[in-house]
Amino acid sequence: MDEKDLVQKSQEGNEEAYGVLVETYKTKVFNMAYSLTLNREVADDLAQEVFVKAYYALPKFKGKAAFSTWLHQITVNHTKDYLRKSSRMRLVPFEETKGGLSTRGDEAEKRDREEELAQTKKIVHEAIATLPEKYRVILSLRDIQGFPYEEISHVLNISPGTVDSRLHRARKMLKTKIIPFLEKEGGRR
Amino acid sequence: MNCNKAEKLFLRAHDGLLSEEETRELEKHIDSCLLCQKSRAEYQNIFDVLQKTDFPEPKPYFWERLRPRLNEQKTFEPWQVWKQWGLRAIPLSLLLVLFLASAILILGPQPREEFSQSGVLLFEDQSPLQATETVLDQEGVEDKNMMLIFASLEEQPGSRRPLP
Numbered sequence: 418m419d420e421k422d423l424v425q426k427s428q429e430g431n432e433e434a435y436g437v438l439v440e441t442y443k444t445k446v447f448n449m450a451y452s453l454t455l456n457r458e459v460a461d462d463l464a465q466e467v468f469v470k471a472y473y474a475l476p477k478f479k480g481k482a483a484f485s486t487w488l489h490q491i492t493v494n495h496t497k498d499y500l501r502k503s504s505r506m507r508l509v510p511f512e513e514t515k516g517g518l519s520t521r522g523d524e525a526e527k528r529d530r531e532e533e534l535a536q537t538k539k540i541v542h543e544a545i546a547t548l549p550e551k552y553r554v555i556l557s558l559r560d561i562q563g564f565p566y567e568e569i570s571h572v573l574n575i576s577p578g579t580v581d582s583r584l585h586r587a588r589k590m591l592k593t594k595i596i597p598f599l600e601k602e603g604g605r606r
Numbered sequence: 607m608n609c610n611k612a613e614k615l616f617l618r619a620h621d622g623l624l625s626e627e628e629t630r631e632l633e634k635h636i637d638s639c640l641l642c643q644k645s646r647a648e649y650q651n652i653f654d655v656l657q658k659t660d661f662p663e664p665k666p667y668f669w670e671r672l673r674p675r676l677n678e679q680k681t682f683e684p685w686q687v688w689k690q691w692g693l694r695a696i697p698l699s700l701l702l703v704l705f706l707a708s709a710i711l712i713l714g715p716q717p718r719e720e721f722s723q724s725g726v727l728l729f730e731d732q733s734p735l736q737a738t739e740t741v742l743d744q745e746g747v748e749d750k751n752m753m754l755i756f757a758s759l760e761e762q763p764g765s766r767r768p769l770p
C-alpha cells in the first residue's frame with residue numbers, strides 16, 4: 418500500500434493505516450520538535466500531540482502538498498505555539514545525548530576532543546535558543562535537519578528568496594553570538 | 607568582490623547553490639583575504655557541530671501510547687460540544703435579539719395621537735366653527751361666557767389658570 422492509499426484510508430478513519438504513517442514519520446516529527454526544544458520529554462509529548470492533531474485534521478488534507486510537508490507544517494506550528502506559550506526554551510538546559518560519545522578507553526587525546534565537541538555543541542545550541550523564533554526554526558530545518566530550500570519554503574509558507582535571506586541572517590546572528598565563547602573556550606585549552 | 611559578498615557566497619556554496627563562475631570568483635577572493643579564510647573556517651566549524659547534533663530516540667511504545675489518545679478525542683464530551691457550538695451561539699443570539707427588538711420598534715403598533723377638540727372636528731370632517739357658532743347662538747351673555755370657559759378648559763385639560 419503506498420502513502421497515498423494510507424492517507425486516504427486514514428481519512429476514512431482507519432487507525433491501522435494511520436499507525437503505518439505514524440511509524441514512518443515519528444522520528445522526523447520528534448527530531449523537529451527536539452531540535453527546537455532540546456528536551457526529550459517535551460519533544461516526545463509534542464510529537465504525540467502533532468499526530469493527534471494531524472489525525473483530526475486529515476479530512477481537511479486535500480493532497481496539494483506532500484503528506485510529509487503538511488505534517489512538518491503542523492509540527493513547526495505546534496512547536497512554535499508551545500515555545501510561545503511556555504517560554505521555557507531559555508530555561509531548559511541543553512541535554513547532552515551521550516549515545517555517540519565514547520568515554521571508555523585511555524586515549525586521553527580522543528577524550529579531550531570529544532569533551533571539546535560536547536562543549537562546543539552546548540554553546541552552539543544554547544546560542545540558537547537565544548535567537549528569535551523565526552531564525553531558530555530556519556536553522557533547525559536547514560542546518561540541523563538538512564531540509565532542502567524548496568521544502569522549507571513550503572513548510573514555512575515563505576518564498577525561496579525569503580528562505581535564502583532569512584537563513585543568511587540567522588547564520589550571521591548565530592556566528593556573532595558564539596564566536597566570542599568559542600574563542601574563550603579555545604583560549605583556555 | 608568585497609568581504610560581505612564573499613560571506614554571502616560561501617554560505618550559498620555550503621548549500622550547493624553557486625555556479626561555477628561564482629565559485630571561481632569566490633575562491634579567488636578567499637585565497638587573497640585572511641579575514642574571509644578565518645570567517646569561512648568559523649562557519650564550517652558551526653556547520654559541523656550542527657550536523658553532528660545527536661538526536662535521542664522518541665520514547666518507547668510511541669504508537670501504543672498514541673492510539674488511546676486518538677480514541678479519547680473521539681468520545682462524546684458535552685462540554686466540548688458546548689465549547690464548540692454554544693460559545694459561538696452567544697453572539698448570534700445577541701444579534702437575533704437586537705434584530706427582533708428593532709423590528710418590533712419599527713413595525714409594532716404606533717401609539718395613538720390624541721387630538722384637540724378642533725383636531726377631532728377637523729378629522730371628522732366637521733367645521734370647527736360649528737361649536738363656536740353654537741356658543742354665539744346663545745342669547746344670554748352669561749351662558750355665552752360659561753360655554754367659552756368650558757370650551758377653553760376642554761382644549762387644555764391639564765393646564766391651570768395662572769394665579770393673579
